[in-house]
Amino acid sequence: MPRERLRDLQIERLRAVVASACERIPFYREVCRQRGIAPQDLRSVEDVQHLPFTVKTDLRDHYPFGLFAVPLADVVRIHASSGTTGKPIVVGYTRRDLETWTEVMARTLASGDVGPDDVVQNAYGYGLFTGGLGFHQGAERIGCTVVPTSGGFSERQLLVMQDFGSTVLCCTPSYALSLAEELRQAGIDPKTLKLRVGFFGAEPWSEQMRHEIEARLDVAALDLYGLTEIIGPGVSSECLERRGMHVFEDHFLAEIVDPVTLEPLPPGRRGELVFTTLTKEATPVIRYRTRDISVLHDDPCPCGRTLVRMEKITGRTDDMLIIRGINVFPSQIESLLVGVPECEPHYVLVVRREKAMDELEVVVEANPEVVAQGAAAMEAAAHKVRQRIQGVVGITATVKIVPPKTLERSIGKAKRVIDERPKT
Ligand code: ADP
């Protein structure tokens, strides 16, 4: 769709969703009243910036169903985010919402050229988490053969991969790595498998990690993005050009704002992603601050899609570590580590406070050859990592090199940062 037509569609839908939210949800009625803004004041898509933001605590404060715009009788599905801090965020779907979600997930898979001949091994967790069912619906819609393995049980995952001839793998990038490792241990050469494309999302992963996964699994690794509050996976996804994730803008309006001043930023500028749902019926959200950091690009993509593209997420405003005054994103460290040949791409970052000073410890696994060479080789590798971090990030970190398989493997979202500092 040409962008001008898309803009027309967006403004029409924006007015409708704001009108419905104000009419049906007391919270939105009140915040829009306080702002002195009504749906009819929205003349162009840019006017979205006059609307109030929604933040995670607003959703939490109305736990569980306080922000639903329809009676439960019209809600046919509930999902919830894992809620690592406190109560989960609960969202509802009407029948039409499920239809929208299925459509955007079908588009996601289709952007990787997936079709009816594909066998899709869906290793995202099934349950309240949106990943499993989201992929499932989309893959069924395009007529793939879906194998709902869900996460974990790696032996069975390998069996399915080999015996059912899976051509598509869907899971978190950290679980993809862990499966690659299991394959290697089982002596299975990925080249003998039929896998050709993987859809890896739900957590941040660097470009270096992409190369690593592609090499280890012998697949094209595509990124896709989403969050429960907006719909689940299917907010944006990469096409085979891999120049960023196309946002499904007919359903989700994307903005980038400065995370401090909250001023809107133009394409090309890095900031916090903000989404407004344009068609969601059960739990519409207006200007939801995701905390995820990215950049939007609206120049044409060679694939022909006119949808804006968002760059890989470089971090979250709330997982930025401030270590002795220096802002450090875990993704920066990841891209350094994954490039060191002596190390395996399994790591955790531990932050501690010692004598009022923040200390960063990077724990990373060595590859088996380095371990075989002994303590001196391990120490040399640690030294190399320390120097890279010093050179690129500008902080002195303690680096601990550990033998392979020391760190816990994840089946879903990996926990890569352990912050042991006292909460302030
Ligand atoms: P929870 O993890 O609490 O269950 P979600 O599954 O809704 O909640 O997680 C959404 C978050 O996951 C996003 O806000 C973002 O931080 C992260 N995320 C999802 N997809 C990606 C991706 N492709 N790259 C980086 N981060 C992602």
Ligand code: ZN
């Ligand atoms: Zn494209």
